[in-house]
Amino acid sequence: MGETPRVVTKLVGILLAWLPGLSSRFVLLVAGLFLALSVVMIMVASYLDLRDEEQRAVSDAKAIGATVSRLAVPHLTNHHYLILEQELESIAASGVVEFAQVYDPARTVTIDSDPDTSYFDETENHALVREVLDTGHDQLRQTRERVEIALPVRDMVSGDMLGTALVSVKRMPVNGMLLSIWGRNIVITLVLLVFCVPVTIHFAENFVRPINALTQAAHTVSSGNFDAPFPVDRKDEIGVLARAYRDMVATIRNNMARIHELAYVDPVTRLPNRESFRQHFNANMEGAGGKPNRVCVLFIDLDRFKRVNDSYGHDHGDALLKEVATRLQRLLDTRARDGAAGKESVDRKPAFAPLVARLGGDEFAVVLPAEMPMEDLRLFAEQLVQCVEQPLEISGLTMAVGASIGVSVYPDDGEDYTAILKNADIAMYAAKRTGGNRACFYQEIESDSHAHERIRLEAELKIALLRDEITIVFQPKIDCTSMSVVGAEVLARWNHPDRGLLSPGCFIDVAEESGLITRLGERVLDLACRQGRVWLDAGQRMPLAVNVSIRQIEQPGFTTRVLETLDFTGFPAELLQLEVTETVAMADPEQVSEATGPLLKAGITFAIDDFGTGYSSLAHLQRLPFNTFKIDQSFVSGLAGDHHSRSIVKTILAMAKSLRYEVVAEGVETIDQQAFLMENGCTTAQGFLFARPMPADRFEAWAAAFTRPQGAQADPASPDRNSASGCAA
Numbered sequence: 001m002g003e004t005p006r007v008v009t010k011l012v013g014i015l016l017a018w019l020p021g022l023s024s025r026f027v028l029l030v031a032g033l034f035l036a037l038s039v040v041m042i043m044v045a046s047y048l049d050l051r052d053e054e055q056r057a058v059s060d061a062k063a064i065g066a067t068v069s070r071l072a073v074p075h076l077t078n079h080h081y082l083i084l085e086q087e088l089e090s091i092a093a094s095g096v097v098e099f100a101q102v103y104d105p106a107r108t109v110t111i112d113s114d115p116d117t118s119y120f121d122e123t124e125n126h127a128l129v130r131e132v133l134d135t136g137h138d139q140l141r142q143t144r145e146r147v148e149i150a151l152p153v154r155d156m157v158s159g160d161m162l163g164t165a166l167v168s169v170k171r172m173p174v175n176g177m178l179l180s181i182w183g184r185n186i187v188i189t190l191v192l193l194v195f196c197v198p199v200t201i202h203f204a205e206n207f208v209r210p211i212n213a214l215t216q217a218a219h220t221v222s223s224g225n226f227d228a229p230f231p232v233d234r235k236d237e238i239g240v241l242a243r244a245y246r247d248m249v250a251t252i253r254n255n256m257a258r259i260h261e262l263a264y265v266d267p268v269t270r271l272p273n274r275e276s277f278r279q280h281f282n283a284n285m286e287g288a289g290g291k292p293n294r295v296c297v298l299f300i301d302l303d304r305f306k307r308v309n310d311s312y313g314h315d316h317g318d319a320l321l322k323e324v325a326t327r328l329q330r331l332l333d334t335r336a337r338d339g340a341a342g343k344e345s346v347d348r349k350p351a352f353a354p355l356v357a358r359l360g361g362d363e364f365a366v367v368l369p370a371e372m373p374m375e376d377l378r379l380f381a382e383q384l385v386q387c388v389e390q391p392l393e394i395s396g397l398t399m400a401v402g403a404s405i406g407v408s409v410y411p412d413d414g415e416d417y418t419a420i421l422k423n424a425d426i427a428m429y430a431a432k433r434t435g436g437n438r439a440c441f442y443q444e445i446e447s448d449s450h451a452h453e454r455i456r457l458e459a460e461l462k463i464a465l466l467r468d469e470i471t472i473v474f475q476p477k478i479d480c481t482s483m484s485v486v487g488a489e490v491l492a493r494w495n496h497p498d499r500g501l502l503s504p505g506c507f508i509d510v511a512e513e514s515g516l517i518t519r520l521g522e523r524v525l526d527l528a529c530r531q532g533r534v535w536l537d538a539g540q541r542m543p544l545a546v547n548v549s550i551r552q553i554e555q556p557g558f559t560t561r562v563l564e565t566l567d568f569t570g571f572p573a574e575l576l577q578l579e580v581t582e583t584v585a586m587a588d589p590e591q592v593s594e595a596t597g598p599l600l601k602a603g604i605t606f607a608i609d610d611f612g613t614g615y616s617s618l619a620h621l622q623r624l625p626f627n628t629f630k631i632d633q634s635f636v637s638g639l640a641g642d643h644h645s646r647s648i649v650k651t652i653l654a655m656a657k658s659l660r661y662e663v664v665a666e667g668v669e670t671i672d673q674q675a676f677l678m679e680n681g682c683t684t685a686q687g688f689l690f691a692r693p694m695p696a697d698r699f700e701a702w703a704a705a706f707t708r709p710q711g712a713q714a715d716p717a718s719p720d721r722n723s724a725s726g727c728a729a
């Protein structure tokens with residue numbers, strides 16, 4: 001490639017880069033217009049100048065002709081031809097007149113300005129002269145080079161025509177004239193251009209400057225600064241554009257503010273919300289030089305808030321939340337003003353600003369720098385508790401709530417926001433479980449790993465119930481004489497997101513202790529009745545036994561809820577059996593009767609679970625509304641070698657027979673156990689010999705295929721024989 005094309009390409013590039021600009025286009029336009037105007041001007045000027053010149057030549061010719069004609073009168077009258085000839089020669093010598101001639105028709109003499117000729121010479125008359133002689137009027141003829149005029153010479157007194165005068169006046173050459181006109185105009189144009197182009201550039205720049213300012217403002221706005229000033233104080237179109245622009249930005253700013261508010265502000269308390277809290281934590285967990293900041297999270301859950309909400313309504317609940325929010329914010333502000341716990345010197349700037357947020361419901365949280373000693377943190381947590389527990393006045397009503405606070409510190413108690421918040425939540429739970437209205441530090445509860453595990457499990461179970469992680473399985477009950485399925489026991493399972501399917505052994509106790517058993521029981525009953533109804537609709541009447549805890553029965557509203565569930569799901573009451581453990585004997589018999597009465601009336605039956613383990617007096621049990629015993633699996637498993645177990649089972653069966661109780665033997669794992677039970681009159685059995693508990697679809701298939709288990713082995717794959725106490729399901 002040669003040098004030239006590269007230079008050309010470069011030039012074109014520069015021109016293209018230059019031309020898109022408004023100001024360059026404007027300058028180019030003005031210069032173009034100016035040049036076009038100059039050309040038109042030159043044309044017009046040329047035309048006018050030419051016409052002027054022509055008129056001037058004609059009027060010169062006329063004036064000179066008239067002069068010559070007047071001059072000739074006395075000379076023609078007196079025949080002074082020689083004098084006239086000299087005068088004509090002198091006229092021609094001036095240079096303007098090319099040729100002058102007088103003709104005397106009386107003597108046919110022609111006198112002219114040519115010094116080489118004489119009036120004696122015979123000459124032919126000029127055509128114009130002849131015409132004047134014919135017509136007696138002036139005659140004019142123009143050519144490119146000259147203007148010729150012929151006119152009569154008349155006697156001043158009589159007016160008789162004495163002769164003719166002819167004058168030829170030279171014209172300026174057109175080319176030379178045009179050249180001078182063009183030259184002049186081009187010089188003017190160039191001079192004007194030299195002044196005009198910089199002025200145009202100046203105006204163009206001035207014109208473009210507000211647009212540039214507008215562009216600059218737009219860039220600033222798009223980089224997030226909505227306060228960029230706009231050049232709006234103009235009356236022209238740019239001013240209109242700028243105002244439209246400013247209004248648009250204002251609308252966007254308002255919308256952004258609204259979006260920000262929706263995303264980051266809690267609508268009830270106007271405090272930052274959970275997301276805002278998370279971002280604040282994450283933004284401040286790292287200090288200068290990549291070193292982690294010590295960050296403290298205080299998780300605050302109100303005690304007894306639900307009661308306020310339920311008894312006084314949501315308006316009062318919201319007002320209470322607002323008041324609590326104000327108090328927490330005020331406490332934080334005071335702390336910021338006076339220094340942490342009043343000890344920290346005011347001029348030592350904290351690593352970051354503390355923040356209080358509402359995480360949702362009755363949960364608040366505070367995040368603050370934790371550079372101070374633990375004692376100060378404890379003091380602050382106490383202050384929080386105190387500030388919440390002060391009675392509140394809402395619409396004339398005095399109310400009181402408490403605060404259970406869990407405290408965790410980054411990076412000691414967790415490696416990120418999620419872990420810190422979760423551990424603060426666990427600590428809060430510990431505070432709540434130990435009476436509430438106090439603060440617990442995660443570090444302190446962690447040392448007791450068992451307690452910690454239980455607390456964590458409880459927190460997780462609470463979530464599991466909300467997320468429908470609780471499912472059910474079915475274990476068949478078999479009539480050993482007919483070898484048919486006479487029902488199934490419904491057993492709870494927890495489909496844990498991390499630990500897989502969990503058996504009740506690892507969560508029922510926690511559920512009982514925490515009171516979550518009520519919700520868990522309701523969920524199991526609901527699932528069982530729904531499934532029972534599905535089977536019923538498919539033509540299979542499957543009696544179902546559902547476990548209920550004594551704590552459930554003691555809850556007010558238990559009876560109604562069971563009846564409502566039956567009503568709602570359409571599962572018949574007579575197909576439902578409720579299993580209650582023998583501990584029921586320890587409960588208040590009156591309360592139990594009151595709860596079970598309507599259920600019995602509806603057709604529900606009751607079974608005593610784990611019978612034989614509770615040392616309860618038979619006389620006492622007899623007063624309770626049960627018609628089935630379930631022999632605990634510990635006796636069944638002891639049948640093979642343990643004499644004691646054999647006698648207990650025999651006794652229970654004999655007693656059941658005399659009292660007309662039905663008996664179900666649990667945990668039957670071998671043919672021998674089954675044989676012993678049958679010999680002693682127990683017909684219904686349940687255990688791995690027949691089947692393990694299984695989900696509904698597998699239960700259906702199993703029940704359809706079930707025949708006599710004589711040839712069958714004990715239910716295979718039983719890795720955990722005693723799954724009732726183990727955890728894996």
Ligand code: C2E
Binds near residue numbers: 666687722
């Ligand atoms: P349970 O009512 O005595 O239930 C029988 C338990 O024995 C079940 O354990 C069952 O899987 C197990 N099992 C059945 N056959 C055999 C066998 O042949 N060998 C052995 N070793 N075990 C057998 P699971 O499902 O782990 O339940 C444990 C306990 O959890 C239940 O004992 C019951 O007291 C409680 N439970 C289960 N679901 C619920 C529920 O929905 N509500 C309440 N309140 N308690 C429940």
Ligand code: CA
Binds near residue numbers: 489547579609
């Ligand atoms: Ca049971």
Ligand code: CA
Binds near residue numbers: 609610630632633666
């Ligand atoms: Ca049992």
